Amino acid sequence: MKIAVSSLGNSLDSKVDPRFGRAHGFIVFDTESNSFEYYDNSRNLSLMQGAGIQTAQFVSDLGVDVVVSGSFGPKAASVLEKAGIKKVSVGEGLSVAEAIKKAI
Numbered sequence: 001m002k003i004a005v006s007s008l009g010n011s012l013d014s015k016v017d018p019r020f021g022r023a024h025g026f027i028v029f030d031t032e033s034n035s036f037e038y039y040d041n042s043r044n045l046s047l048m049q050g051a052g053i054q055t056a057q058f059v060s061d062l063g064v065d066v067v068v069s070g071s072f073g074p075k076a077a078s079v080l081e082k083a084g085i086k087k088v089s090v091g092e093g094l095s096v097a098e099a100i101k102k103a104i
Contacts, residue, residue: 001031003103004059005096006069010038012097016090018070021052027096028062031104052076060085068099 006023017023029036056079068088
């Protein structure tokens with residue numbers, strides 16, 4: 001299973017970014033290989049509008065099964081649901097590693 005977590009940094013110790021559409025980036029953790037990669041989201045971070053939709057498409061293109069973030073806007077949630085991607089909302093202050101445990 002692949003889990004994408006909105007992240008303020010590029011490590012498992014980084015804090016979860018509470019924003020989905022305007023997240024700094026995403027850590028994609030692969031539960032089968034126990035490995036992860038960081039994907040920068042700066043191209044969607046500064047969009048005037050449509051950041052949630054564009055980010056949802058970006059995450060979908062990464063082939064993830066689950067997305068963890070603080071909150072999801074209705075348009076982003078719709079795109080994720082249509083792609084069959086499960087959404088998990090978490091509170092602020094969690095590390096990416098802690099968020100992954102909540103999603104498994």
